[in-house]
Amino acid sequence: MLKNKKIAFIGAGSMAEAIIAGLIRKEIIFPEQIIATNKSNKERLQYLEKTYGIETTSSQVEAVDVADIVILAMKPKHMEDSAVTIRKQIHEDQLVVSLLAGTSSSYIESLLEKEIAVIRTMPNTSAHVGESATVISKGTFASEEHVKIAATLFQAIGTVTVLAETDMDVVTGISGSGPAYFYYFTEAMEEVAQEAGLSPQDAKELICQTILGVAKRLIQTDKSPKELYEEVMSPGGTTEAAFHVLKENGVKESFKEAIQASIHRSSELGNDKKSATLK
Numbered sequence: 001m002l003k004n005k006k007i008a009f010i011g012a013g014s015m016a017e018a019i020i021a022g023l024i025r026k027e028i029i030f031p032e033q034i035i036a037t038n039k040s041n042k043e044r045l046q047y048l049e050k051t052y053g054i055e056t057t058s059s060q061v062e063a064v065d066v067a068d069i070v071i072l073a074m075k076p077k078h079m080e081d082s083a084v085t086i087r088k089q090i091h092e093d094q095l096v097v098s099l100l101a102g103t104s105s106s107y108i109e110s111l112l113e114k115e116i117a118v119i120r121t122m123p124n125t126s127a128h129v130g131e132s133a134t135v136i137s138k139g140t141f142a143s144e145e146h147v148k149i150a151a152t153l154f155q156a157i158g159t160v161t162v163l164a165e166t167d168m169d170v171v172t173g174i175s176g177s178g179p180a181y182f183y184y185f186t187e188a189m190e191e192v193a194q195e196a197g198l199s200p201q202d203a204k205e206l207i208c209q210t211i212l213g214v215a216k217r218l219i220q221t222d223k224s225p226k227e228l229y230e231e232v233m234s235p236g237g238t239t240e241a242a243f244h245v246l247k248e249n250g251v252k253e254s255f256k257e258a259i260q261a262s263i264h265r266s267s268e269l270g271n272d273k274k275s276a277t278l279k
């Protein structure tokens with residue numbers, strides 16, 4: 001399906017690298033099928049060339065010109081700038097795949113001024129270890145074939161779920177931002193472990209294995225999270241003591257509020273752009 005297809009990454013940062021590494025490692029794409037470009041960081045392009053054997057260019061126009069698939073991998077606030085540069089070059093036979101948070105496919109279509117196939121995606125940083133939970137959705141002019149192509153690409157970095165674009169804000173709050181929540185809890189656990197005298201290495205190993213075990217158990221059992229945490233708790237025991245503090249401090253409620261804030265920010269980014277197109 002992707003044989004002889006050329007893929008251009010517009011934006012060559014952290015997410016672009018994770019996807020490039022996955023595609024090459026899983027042999028879904030050969031290095032010579034990839035070209036990457038960015039705003040100005042030449043050392044970064046040299047690093048990607050050297051590490052992955054891909055082609056790079058400082059010209060976004062040149063990258064788009066040779067591509068069958070254009071992956072938008074810049075920050076959302078830089079999309080307008082990039083669109084001005086690439087919109088003349090881009091054409092309806094190409095597929096545009098966007099990683100941009102809070103950026104609708106219709107906004108991208110309008111910026112590119114084309115009836116072009118756009119697939120919007122939301123991966124997460126676990127892409128770096130091939131464990132992203134990526135959601136993809138289809139824009140107005142994208143076909144089922146385009147969805148299949150995008151799914152094949154993103155399977156290189158983890159699982160792929162196809163959903164309606166209307167789900168993208170909640171997906172961003174849950175799985176897009178999701179890794180950060182768990183890293184934050186990990187930080188708290190590490191701090192307490194070390195303050196109480198464990199070595200950083202022992203603390204890290206114990207916490208990582210605990211998270212891994214939780215993820216595996218959740219995948220393998222039909223039990224609810226409540227049943228599972230109650231299983232850990234003995235009456236009058238240590239976990240109950242911990243939960244007493246969690247409940248007293250409203251930790252679950254604050255955490256839910258935090259996730260809602262991420263979902264809200266995603267829709268807010270989208271609304272800013274909708275109003276920008278109306279101006």
Ligand SMILES: NC(=O)C1=CN([C@@H]2O[C@H](COP(=O)(O)OP(=O)(O)OC[C@H]3O[C@@H](n4cnc5c(N)ncnc54)[C@H](OP(=O)(O)O)[C@@H]3O)[C@@H](O)[C@H]2O)C=CC1
Nearest residue numbers: 011012013014015038039040041074075076078082100101
């Ligand atoms: N990080 C995350 O957890 C996730 C991020 N995303 C999305 O992925 C996208 C990329 O994020 P991430 O990889 O973390 O970002 P990075 O900051 O690591 O990379 C951004 C890249 O965009 C380039 N760039 C900046 N301005 C322009 C421009 N005008 N035209 C073209 N390229 C430009 C930068 O080039 P230079 O270095 O030269 O300035 C850099 O290569 C974002 O849209 C984000 O919303 C999606 C899911 C998860």
Ligand SMILES: O=C(O)[C@@H]1CCC=N1
Nearest residue numbers: 101124172176177178
């Ligand atoms: O924080 C952000 O905006 C991006 C989108 C999801 C994760 N990181």
